[in-house]
Amino acid sequence: MNERVRWEKDFLGKLPLPEDAYYGIQSLRASLNFPISGLRNPESMLKAVVIIKKAAALTNKKLKRLDASIAEGIIEACDEILEGGLREQFIVDAFQMGAGTAFHMNCNEVIANRAAEIRGGRKGDYEKVHPNDHVNMGQSTNDVFPTAMRLALLSLVRDECQPALEEMEDAFRRKAVEFEDVVKSGRTHLQDAVPIRLGQEFKAYAETLSRGRAFLAHSAASLLALGIGGSAVGTGLNTSEEYAASMVSELASLTRFPLEKAEDLREAMQSMRPLTEVAAALRNLAVELNRIANDLRLLASGPKTGLSEIVLPAVAPGSSAMPGKVNPSMLEMLNMVCYQIIGCDLAVTGAAQAGQLELNVMMPVIIFNLDFMIRILSNALKEVKKRCIEGIKADAERCRLYAEKSIALVTVLSPSIGYQKSADLFKKVLSSGKTLREIIESEGLLTEKEMKIFYDRRRMTEPGILFHPKRKKK
16 A cells, blocks of 8 residues: 655655655655765754744744744644654754755754644645744744754753763762872873872862863853844844844743843854864863873773772673673773764864855754764763762772882982982982882981881872971971
Protein backbone atom coordinates (compact mmCIF):
# COMPACT_ATOMS: atom_id res chain seq x y z
CA MET A 1 0.00 0.00 0.00
CA ASN A 2 1.41 3.37 -0.99
CA GLU A 3 2.04 5.95 1.71
CA ARG A 4 -0.49 8.75 1.57
CA VAL A 5 1.06 12.04 0.52
CA ARG A 6 0.25 15.69 0.15
CA TRP A 7 1.80 17.93 -2.49
CA GLU A 8 3.45 21.23 -1.73
CA LYS A 9 4.75 23.86 -4.10
CA ASP A 10 7.52 26.45 -3.98
CA PHE A 11 9.06 28.57 -6.76
CA LEU A 12 11.21 25.60 -7.80
CA GLY A 13 8.26 23.30 -8.35
CA LYS A 14 6.16 20.66 -6.58
CA LEU A 15 7.16 17.75 -4.30
CA PRO A 16 5.19 15.04 -2.49
CA LEU A 17 5.45 14.90 1.30
CA PRO A 18 4.13 12.28 3.73
CA GLU A 19 0.62 13.34 4.64
CA ASP A 20 1.39 13.26 8.37
CA ALA A 21 4.62 15.32 8.10
CA TYR A 22 4.68 18.63 9.93
CA TYR A 23 7.71 19.75 7.95
CA GLY A 24 7.16 21.25 4.50
CA ILE A 25 8.69 21.40 1.06
CA GLN A 26 11.76 23.44 1.99
CA SER A 27 12.65 21.00 4.77
CA LEU A 28 12.20 18.10 2.38
CA ARG A 29 14.43 19.70 -0.24
CA ALA A 30 17.13 20.21 2.41
CA SER A 31 16.92 16.59 3.54
CA LEU A 32 17.34 15.47 -0.09
CA ASN A 33 20.13 17.92 -0.84
CA PHE A 34 22.16 17.35 2.33
CA PRO A 35 22.29 13.68 3.38
CA ILE A 36 25.73 14.43 4.84
CA SER A 37 26.32 13.32 8.42
CA GLY A 38 23.14 11.81 9.78
CA LEU A 39 23.51 14.34 12.60
CA ARG A 40 20.76 16.79 13.40
CA ASN A 41 21.04 20.40 14.45
CA PRO A 42 21.67 20.75 18.19
CA GLU A 43 18.73 20.54 20.57
CA SER A 44 19.93 23.78 22.11
CA MET A 45 19.49 25.54 18.77
CA LEU A 46 16.05 24.06 18.17
CA LYS A 47 14.85 25.37 21.52
CA ALA A 48 16.45 28.76 20.91
CA VAL A 49 14.84 29.20 17.48
CA VAL A 50 11.44 28.15 18.82
CA ILE A 51 11.75 30.62 21.70
CA ILE A 52 12.47 33.34 19.14
CA LYS A 53 9.37 32.32 17.15
CA LYS A 54 7.26 32.48 20.30
CA ALA A 55 8.69 35.91 21.16
CA ALA A 56 8.00 37.10 17.61
CA ALA A 57 4.37 35.96 17.79
CA LEU A 58 3.94 37.76 21.11
CA THR A 59 5.60 40.89 19.74
CA ASN A 60 3.71 40.97 16.44
CA LYS A 61 0.45 40.37 18.27
CA LYS A 62 1.22 43.23 20.67
CA LEU A 63 2.17 45.52 17.79
CA LYS A 64 -1.08 44.49 16.02
CA ARG A 65 0.75 43.23 12.94
CA LEU A 66 -0.36 39.61 13.43
CA ASP A 67 -3.92 38.38 13.91
CA ALA A 68 -4.38 37.35 17.54
CA SER A 69 -5.74 33.87 16.72
CA ILE A 70 -2.78 33.13 14.42
CA ALA A 71 -0.36 34.37 17.06
CA GLU A 72 -1.98 32.20 19.71
CA GLY A 73 -1.76 29.15 17.47
CA ILE A 74 1.93 29.80 16.86
CA ILE A 75 2.56 30.29 20.58
CA GLU A 76 0.79 27.03 21.47
CA ALA A 77 2.74 25.14 18.81
CA CYS A 78 5.99 26.59 20.13
CA ASP A 79 5.12 25.55 23.67
CA GLU A 80 4.49 21.97 22.53
CA ILE A 81 7.91 21.84 20.88
CA LEU A 82 9.62 23.40 23.89
CA GLU A 83 8.06 20.67 26.02
CA GLY A 84 9.67 18.02 23.81
CA GLY A 85 7.11 17.43 21.11
CA LEU A 86 7.55 16.81 17.37
CA ARG A 87 11.29 16.07 17.57
CA GLU A 88 11.16 13.62 14.65
CA GLN A 89 9.93 16.44 12.38
CA PHE A 90 13.24 18.32 12.42
CA ILE A 91 14.94 16.48 9.60
CA VAL A 92 17.64 18.82 8.32
CA ASP A 93 21.24 17.65 8.60
CA ALA A 94 23.65 19.69 10.73
CA PHE A 95 25.76 20.26 7.58
CA GLN A 96 23.39 22.18 5.35
CA MET A 97 23.03 25.28 3.23
CA GLY A 98 24.82 28.41 4.39
CA ALA A 99 23.57 30.56 7.27
CA GLY A 100 21.21 27.82 8.49
CA THR A 101 18.31 28.77 6.22
CA ALA A 102 17.24 25.14 5.81
CA PHE A 103 17.04 24.48 9.54
CA HIS A 104 15.34 27.81 10.11
CA MET A 105 12.67 26.98 7.53
CA ASN A 106 12.29 23.50 9.00
CA CYS A 107 11.35 25.24 12.25
CA ASN A 108 9.03 27.70 10.52
CA GLU A 109 7.24 24.92 8.63
CA VAL A 110 6.75 22.62 11.62
CA ILE A 111 5.42 25.47 13.74
CA ALA A 112 3.14 26.67 10.94
CA ASN A 113 1.63 23.24 10.27
CA ARG A 114 1.05 22.49 13.95
CA ALA A 115 -0.43 25.96 14.46
CA ALA A 116 -2.73 25.41 11.47
CA GLU A 117 -4.02 22.21 13.13
CA ILE A 118 -4.53 24.06 16.40
CA ARG A 119 -6.62 26.62 14.49
CA GLY A 120 -8.80 23.87 13.03
CA GLY A 121 -6.99 23.44 9.73
CA ARG A 122 -4.74 20.70 8.41
CA LYS A 123 -1.09 20.31 7.56
CA GLY A 124 -0.18 22.20 4.43
CA ASP A 125 -3.04 24.66 4.93
CA TYR A 126 -0.85 27.74 4.76
CA GLU A 127 -3.85 30.03 4.46
CA LYS A 128 -4.40 29.31 8.14
CA VAL A 129 -0.77 29.82 9.19
CA HIS A 130 2.06 30.50 6.74
CA PRO A 131 5.71 29.61 7.56
CA ASN A 132 7.07 32.85 6.07
CA ASP A 133 4.24 35.35 6.26
CA HIS A 134 3.17 34.54 9.82
CA VAL A 135 5.75 32.48 11.74
CA ASN A 136 8.65 34.40 10.21
CA MET A 137 6.98 37.83 10.28
CA GLY A 138 9.56 40.61 10.71
CA GLN A 139 12.42 38.11 10.72
CA SER A 140 15.15 36.68 8.53
CA THR A 141 17.44 33.70 8.94
CA ASN A 142 20.16 36.32 9.02
CA ASP A 143 19.07 37.80 12.35
CA VAL A 144 17.26 34.76 13.79
CA PHE A 145 20.15 32.30 13.47
CA PRO A 146 22.88 34.42 15.14
CA THR A 147 20.41 35.39 17.87
CA ALA A 148 19.51 31.73 18.43
CA MET A 149 23.21 30.83 18.60
CA ARG A 150 23.68 33.33 21.40
CA LEU A 151 20.64 32.12 23.33
CA ALA A 152 21.65 28.49 22.91
CA LEU A 153 25.15 29.12 24.22
CA LEU A 154 23.94 31.20 27.14
CA SER A 155 21.72 28.31 28.24
CA LEU A 156 24.42 25.69 27.72
CA VAL A 157 27.00 27.64 29.68
CA ARG A 158 24.59 28.40 32.52
CA ASP A 159 22.83 25.06 32.77
CA GLU A 160 25.51 22.56 31.71
CA CYS A 161 29.08 23.82 31.77
CA GLN A 162 29.27 26.13 34.76
CA PRO A 163 27.66 23.64 37.20
CA ALA A 164 29.98 20.85 36.02
CA LEU A 165 33.03 23.08 36.42
CA GLU A 166 31.92 24.18 39.90
CA GLU A 167 31.45 20.57 41.01
CA MET A 168 34.88 19.57 39.71
CA GLU A 169 36.47 22.58 41.39
CA ASP A 170 34.78 21.68 44.69
CA ALA A 171 36.00 18.09 44.40
CA PHE A 172 39.60 19.28 44.03
CA ARG A 173 39.19 21.64 46.99
CA ARG A 174 37.93 18.82 49.19
CA LYS A 175 40.91 16.69 48.18
CA ALA A 176 43.22 19.61 48.92
CA VAL A 177 41.93 19.63 52.49
CA GLU A 178 42.18 15.84 52.75
CA PHE A 179 45.80 15.87 51.53
CA GLU A 180 46.81 19.00 53.45
CA ASP A 181 49.50 17.24 55.52
CA VAL A 182 50.84 14.85 52.86
CA VAL A 183 54.37 16.10 52.12
CA LYS A 184 55.96 14.92 48.89
CA SER A 185 58.77 15.79 46.56
CA GLY A 186 58.03 18.54 44.11
CA ARG A 187 59.14 18.00 40.52
CA THR A 188 60.22 20.48 37.88
CA HIS A 189 61.35 19.34 34.42
CA LEU A 190 60.26 15.90 35.76
CA GLN A 191 63.33 16.03 38.04
CA ASP A 192 63.49 16.10 41.84
CA ALA A 193 62.63 19.46 43.38
CA VAL A 194 62.02 20.82 46.88
CA PRO A 195 59.09 19.54 48.93
CA ILE A 196 55.48 20.45 48.33
CA ARG A 197 52.28 19.17 49.91
CA LEU A 198 49.92 17.06 47.85
CA GLY A 199 47.12 19.28 49.14
CA GLN A 200 48.87 22.30 47.66
CA GLU A 201 48.99 20.64 44.24
CA PHE A 202 45.27 19.83 44.38
CA LYS A 203 44.40 23.32 45.61
CA ALA A 204 46.23 24.73 42.58
CA TYR A 205 44.13 22.52 40.31
CA ALA A 206 40.96 23.88 41.94
CA GLU A 207 42.19 27.45 41.45
CA THR A 208 42.92 26.74 37.79
CA LEU A 209 39.32 25.64 37.27
CA SER A 210 38.02 28.64 39.19
CA ARG A 211 39.88 31.05 36.94
CA GLY A 212 38.87 29.17 33.79
CA ARG A 213 35.25 29.22 34.91
CA ALA A 214 35.40 32.97 35.53
CA PHE A 215 36.88 33.55 32.07
CA LEU A 216 34.09 31.47 30.51
CA ALA A 217 31.46 33.53 32.36
CA HIS A 218 33.12 36.75 31.22
CA SER A 219 33.19 35.51 27.62
CA ALA A 220 29.56 34.41 27.73
CA ALA A 221 28.48 37.88 28.84
CA SER A 222 29.20 39.16 25.32
CA LEU A 223 26.40 36.90 24.06
CA LEU A 224 23.78 39.01 25.81
CA ALA A 225 23.71 41.68 23.07
CA LEU A 226 21.29 40.55 20.36
CA GLY A 227 20.91 41.59 16.73
CA ILE A 228 17.31 40.40 16.43
CA GLY A 229 15.29 42.94 14.48
CA GLY A 230 18.07 43.49 11.96
CA SER A 231 16.10 41.45 9.43
CA ALA A 232 17.92 40.59 6.19
CA VAL A 233 21.05 42.78 6.33
CA GLY A 234 20.90 44.47 9.72
CA THR A 235 18.88 47.49 8.61
CA GLY A 236 15.56 46.33 10.06
CA LEU A 237 13.73 46.27 6.73
CA ASN A 238 10.08 45.13 7.09
CA THR A 239 10.04 45.75 10.84
CA SER A 240 8.53 48.58 12.86
CA GLU A 241 10.58 50.91 15.02
CA GLU A 242 9.36 49.18 18.17
CA TYR A 243 9.98 45.64 16.95
CA ALA A 244 13.64 45.06 17.92
CA ALA A 245 13.30 46.43 21.45
CA SER A 246 10.08 44.49 21.99
CA MET A 247 11.69 41.28 20.78
CA VAL A 248 14.61 41.68 23.16
CA SER A 249 12.19 42.34 26.03
CA GLU A 250 10.12 39.24 25.23
CA LEU A 251 13.23 37.07 24.88
CA ALA A 252 14.61 38.33 28.18
CA SER A 253 11.32 37.41 29.84
CA LEU A 254 11.24 33.95 28.27
CA THR A 255 14.89 33.07 28.93
CA ARG A 256 15.55 34.94 32.20
CA PHE A 257 18.76 36.39 30.78
CA PRO A 258 19.55 40.14 31.03
CA LEU A 259 19.47 40.53 27.26
CA GLU A 260 19.93 43.82 25.46
CA LYS A 261 19.66 45.15 21.97
CA ALA A 262 23.03 45.26 20.22
CA GLU A 263 24.39 48.75 19.71
CA ASP A 264 24.82 48.00 16.01
CA LEU A 265 22.54 45.36 14.49
CA ARG A 266 24.83 44.99 11.48
CA GLU A 267 27.83 44.19 13.64
CA ALA A 268 25.79 41.62 15.56
CA MET A 269 24.93 39.93 12.26
CA GLN A 270 28.35 40.09 10.63
CA SER A 271 30.67 39.30 13.53
CA MET A 272 31.02 35.97 15.27
CA ARG A 273 33.31 37.51 17.91
CA PRO A 274 31.13 36.62 20.94
CA LEU A 275 31.10 33.00 19.81
CA THR A 276 34.84 32.78 19.22
CA GLU A 277 35.35 34.27 22.69
CA VAL A 278 33.34 31.43 24.20
CA ALA A 279 35.19 28.92 22.03
CA ALA A 280 38.51 30.34 23.24
CA ALA A 281 37.40 30.03 26.87
CA LEU A 282 36.42 26.41 26.29
CA ARG A 283 39.72 25.74 24.52
CA ASN A 284 41.65 27.25 27.43
CA LEU A 285 39.74 25.04 29.86
CA ALA A 286 40.55 22.03 27.70
CA VAL A 287 44.25 22.92 27.70
CA GLU A 288 44.30 23.21 31.49
CA LEU A 289 42.20 20.11 32.10
CA ASN A 290 44.43 18.15 29.76
CA ARG A 291 47.46 19.23 31.78
CA ILE A 292 45.78 18.32 35.08
CA ALA A 293 44.71 14.92 33.76
CA ASN A 294 48.29 14.22 32.68
CA ASP A 295 49.59 15.27 36.10
CA LEU A 296 47.22 12.87 37.81
CA ARG A 297 48.20 10.07 35.45
CA LEU A 298 51.87 10.67 36.28
CA LEU A 299 51.23 10.78 40.02
CA ALA A 300 49.26 7.53 39.77
CA SER A 301 51.76 5.74 37.50
CA GLY A 302 52.81 2.31 38.71
CA PRO A 303 51.71 0.62 40.83
CA LYS A 304 55.26 -0.74 41.35
CA THR A 305 57.45 0.91 38.73
CA GLY A 306 56.02 4.44 38.60
CA LEU A 307 55.52 7.33 41.01
CA SER A 308 52.42 5.82 42.58
CA GLU A 309 51.94 8.74 44.97
CA ILE A 310 48.19 8.60 44.49
CA VAL A 311 45.83 5.73 43.79
CA LEU A 312 42.94 6.21 41.37
CA PRO A 313 39.65 4.33 41.68
CA ALA A 314 39.56 1.23 39.47
CA VAL A 315 36.67 1.54 37.02
CA ALA A 316 37.41 -1.25 34.50
CA PRO A 317 39.96 -3.94 33.61
CA GLY A 318 42.79 -2.24 31.77
CA SER A 319 44.12 -4.90 29.44
CA SER A 320 42.90 -7.73 27.27
CA ALA A 321 46.26 -9.46 27.69
CA MET A 322 47.66 -8.53 31.13
CA PRO A 323 45.47 -9.87 33.96
CA GLY A 324 44.76 -7.50 36.82
CA LYS A 325 46.00 -4.40 35.04
CA VAL A 326 44.10 -1.21 35.85
CA ASN A 327 44.51 1.97 33.80
CA PRO A 328 43.67 5.65 34.46
CA SER A 329 40.72 5.24 32.12
CA MET A 330 38.62 8.22 33.22
CA LEU A 331 41.57 10.57 32.81
CA GLU A 332 42.41 9.11 29.41
CA MET A 333 38.83 9.82 28.36
CA LEU A 334 39.20 13.39 29.62
CA ASN A 335 42.38 13.74 27.54
CA MET A 336 40.50 12.69 24.41
CA VAL A 337 37.66 15.11 25.13
CA CYS A 338 40.18 17.93 25.57
CA TYR A 339 41.87 17.16 22.26
CA GLN A 340 38.47 17.12 20.55
CA ILE A 341 37.57 20.51 22.05
CA ILE A 342 40.85 22.00 20.86
CA GLY A 343 40.07 20.71 17.36
CA CYS A 344 36.52 22.09 17.48
CA ASP A 345 37.89 25.49 18.43
CA LEU A 346 39.98 25.47 15.28
CA ALA A 347 36.86 24.73 13.21
CA VAL A 348 34.99 27.57 14.92
CA THR A 349 37.88 29.97 14.34
CA GLY A 350 38.10 29.11 10.65
CA ALA A 351 34.35 29.42 10.14
CA ALA A 352 34.15 32.69 12.06
CA GLN A 353 36.66 34.42 9.79
CA ALA A 354 34.89 33.10 6.70
CA GLY A 355 32.04 35.60 6.81
CA GLN A 356 31.65 38.04 3.95
CA LEU A 357 30.13 41.51 4.03
CA GLU A 358 26.73 41.47 5.77
CA LEU A 359 26.61 37.81 6.79
CA ASN A 360 28.60 34.82 7.99
CA VAL A 361 27.15 31.85 6.14
CA MET A 362 29.17 29.33 8.17
CA MET A 363 27.05 29.77 11.30
CA PRO A 364 25.66 26.21 11.36
CA VAL A 365 29.09 24.62 11.74
CA ILE A 366 30.04 27.19 14.38
CA ILE A 367 27.11 26.38 16.64
CA PHE A 368 27.37 22.65 15.96
CA ASN A 369 30.93 22.65 17.25
CA LEU A 370 30.29 24.95 20.19
CA ASP A 371 27.31 22.88 21.31
CA PHE A 372 29.42 19.73 20.98
CA MET A 373 32.32 21.29 22.90
CA ILE A 374 30.14 22.22 25.84
CA ARG A 375 28.24 18.95 25.96
CA ILE A 376 31.26 16.66 25.90
CA LEU A 377 33.16 18.85 28.34
CA SER A 378 30.25 19.00 30.78
CA ASN A 379 29.61 15.26 30.58
CA ALA A 380 33.29 14.43 30.94
CA LEU A 381 33.66 16.65 34.00
CA LYS A 382 30.67 15.05 35.69
CA GLU A 383 31.93 11.52 35.14
CA VAL A 384 35.59 12.23 35.99
CA LYS A 385 34.57 13.98 39.19
CA LYS A 386 32.29 11.11 40.23
CA ARG A 387 34.37 8.14 39.07
CA CYS A 388 37.88 9.45 39.60
CA ILE A 389 38.57 12.63 41.59
CA GLU A 390 36.28 11.90 44.52
CA GLY A 391 37.88 8.47 45.02
CA ILE A 392 41.57 9.41 44.80
CA LYS A 393 43.67 8.16 47.72
CA ALA A 394 47.13 9.32 48.71
CA ASP A 395 50.02 6.97 49.50
CA ALA A 396 51.37 9.21 52.25
CA GLU A 397 54.30 6.94 53.10
CA ARG A 398 55.52 6.76 49.54
CA CYS A 399 55.19 10.54 49.25
CA ARG A 400 57.25 10.93 52.44
CA LEU A 401 60.00 8.63 51.19
CA TYR A 402 60.34 10.55 47.94
CA ALA A 403 60.49 13.83 49.86
CA GLU A 404 63.26 12.41 52.07
CA LYS A 405 65.28 11.13 49.14
CA SER A 406 65.18 14.32 47.07
CA ILE A 407 68.70 15.78 46.82
CA ALA A 408 67.04 19.06 45.88
CA LEU A 409 66.77 19.61 49.64
CA VAL A 410 70.22 21.20 49.37
CA THR A 411 68.30 24.25 48.12
CA VAL A 412 67.44 25.15 51.69
CA LEU A 413 71.18 25.55 52.45
CA SER A 414 71.81 27.95 49.56
CA PRO A 415 71.13 31.19 51.50
CA SER A 416 73.59 30.06 54.15
CA ILE A 417 76.47 28.42 52.24
CA GLY A 418 75.82 29.87 48.77
CA TYR A 419 74.58 28.49 45.48
CA GLN A 420 77.90 27.07 44.27
CA LYS A 421 78.70 25.18 47.49
CA SER A 422 75.14 23.87 47.50
CA ALA A 423 75.59 22.64 43.91
CA ASP A 424 78.89 20.96 44.89
CA LEU A 425 77.09 19.30 47.79
CA PHE A 426 74.41 18.04 45.39
CA LYS A 427 77.08 16.45 43.19
CA LYS A 428 78.81 14.91 46.21
CA VAL A 429 75.60 13.28 47.41
CA LEU A 430 74.86 11.98 43.93
CA SER A 431 78.33 10.48 43.43
CA SER A 432 79.25 9.30 46.92
CA GLY A 433 76.35 7.04 47.69
CA LYS A 434 75.95 8.80 51.03
CA THR A 435 72.76 10.51 52.11
CA LEU A 436 72.45 14.27 52.30
CA ARG A 437 72.03 14.00 56.04
CA GLU A 438 75.28 12.04 56.43
CA ILE A 439 77.28 14.62 54.52
CA ILE A 440 75.68 17.56 56.33
CA GLU A 441 76.51 15.95 59.68
CA SER A 442 80.06 14.91 58.69
CA GLU A 443 80.88 18.41 57.43
CA GLY A 444 79.14 20.19 60.31
CA LEU A 445 77.05 22.36 58.03
CA LEU A 446 74.17 22.63 60.51
CA THR A 447 73.80 22.65 64.26
CA GLU A 448 71.80 19.93 65.97
CA LYS A 449 68.91 22.37 66.42
CA GLU A 450 69.07 23.34 62.74
CA MET A 451 69.12 19.68 61.76
CA LYS A 452 65.77 19.19 63.50
CA ILE A 453 64.36 22.13 61.58
CA PHE A 454 65.94 20.83 58.38
CA TYR A 455 64.03 17.58 58.65
CA ASP A 456 60.72 19.31 59.26
CA ARG A 457 59.67 18.82 55.65
CA ARG A 458 56.28 20.44 56.09
CA ARG A 459 57.95 23.66 57.17
CA MET A 460 59.75 23.71 53.85
CA THR A 461 56.43 23.94 52.02
CA GLU A 462 55.67 27.43 53.35
CA PRO A 463 57.41 30.81 52.87
CA GLY A 464 60.45 31.63 55.02
CA ILE A 465 64.19 30.92 54.73
CA LEU A 466 65.25 28.44 57.40
CA PHE A 467 68.97 29.11 57.53
CA HIS A 468 70.27 32.57 56.70
CA PRO A 469 73.29 34.26 58.26
CA LYS A 470 71.44 37.57 58.63
CA ARG A 471 68.41 36.02 60.29
CA LYS A 472 68.23 35.43 64.01
CA LYS A 473 67.82 31.82 64.95
CA LYS A 474 64.88 31.11 67.19
